[in-house]
Amino acid sequence: xxxxxxxxxxxxxxxxxxxxxxxxxxxxxxxxxxxxxxxxxxxxxxxxxxxxxxxxxxxxxxxxxxxxxxxxxxxxxxxxxxxxxxxxxxxxxxxxxxxxxxxxxxxxxxxxxxxxxxxxxxxxxxxxxxxxxxxxxxxxxxxxxxxxxxxxxxxxxxxxxxxxxxxxxxxxxxxx
Numbered sequence: 001x002x003x004x005x006x007x008x009x010x011x012x013x014x015x016x017x018x019x020x021x022x023x024x025x026x027x028x029x030x031x032x033x034x035x036x037x038x039x040x041x042x043x044x045x046x047x048x049x050x051x052x053x054x055x056x057x058x059x060x061x062x063x064x065x066x067x068x069x070x071x072x073x074x075x076x077x078x079x080x081x082x083x084x085x086x087x088x089x090x091x092x093x094x095x096x097x098x099x100x101x102x103x104x105x106x107x108x109x110x111x112x113x114x115x116x117x118x119x120x121x122x123x124x125x126x127x128x129x130x131x132x133x134x135x136x137x138x139x140x141x142x143x144x145x146x147x148x149x150x151x152x153x154x155x156x157x158x159x160x161x162x163x164x165x166x167x168x169x170x171x172x173x174x175x176x
Contacts, residue, residue, distance in 0.1 A: 033095055036103045039063050047111045047118065057112060058121045058173030064104045065125040071100060072133035097138045101145055109149060113156045120170035123149055127169055 026034045043060035046053040076097055081090030095103075105122065112118030126149065129142045153166045 033100070033103055036064065036067060036100065039067070040104065040107060043108050044111055047108070047115070054112070054115045054117045055173070057108065057115070057118050061108065061118070061121045061125055061173065064108075065128055068100060068104060068125075068129055069132045072097070072129065072135075072138060097135075098141050101141055105145055109152050113152045114158060116158065116162050116166045117170070117173055119149065119153060119156075119166040120168060121173035123167070124169040124171045124173075128171075 021030065028035045039060050043057040043064075045051060046056035046060065076094060079092045079094035080088060081092070083089050105126075108118065109122060112122070123146065126142055126146050130139050130146075133139055133142065150167065153163050156163065156166075158166060
């Protein structure tokens with residue numbers, strides 16, 4: 001009732017209830033991180049010792065890079081809802097660019113650290129993102145991930161020759 005009094009004019013209960021959805025499953029429309037989670041999970045399953053399919057992981061990275069390139073061109077500060085008179089009515093948390101990078105790359109980097117093919121494709125995706133985003137803050141975040149990837153290669157079980165190869169981009173994800 002208090003909220004209703006603060007709103008300018010009455011709100012039709014039917015319209016209000018139609019604007020809220022409840023369900024037992026996440027959807028891509030409701031949760032912008034959900035599509036990333038699905039693709040990352042595919043990559044992680046492919047990298048599991050039982051499956052050991054780095055090519056599928058690379059294909060997942062292709063899709064993740066595409067999603068991030070599209071996302072990088074948008075204003076992510078969309079957590080504010082205004083009414084028709086431009087009065088702020090709703091504030092809701094939204095993921096920041098760094099949140100998407102963490103979701104997209106951290107687990108794949110961790111579980112794919114010993115695959116030259118995966119590391120090279122991750123590097124290529126990150127370099128591609130630095131070239132496609134224009135915001136300096138976002139570019140800086142991607143460059144920090146490139147440094148993190150180098151640290152991961154340094155700590156991996158790869159031989160010195162393979163580590164050198166892993167520091168080279170591979171857009172196609174061919175590996176060695």
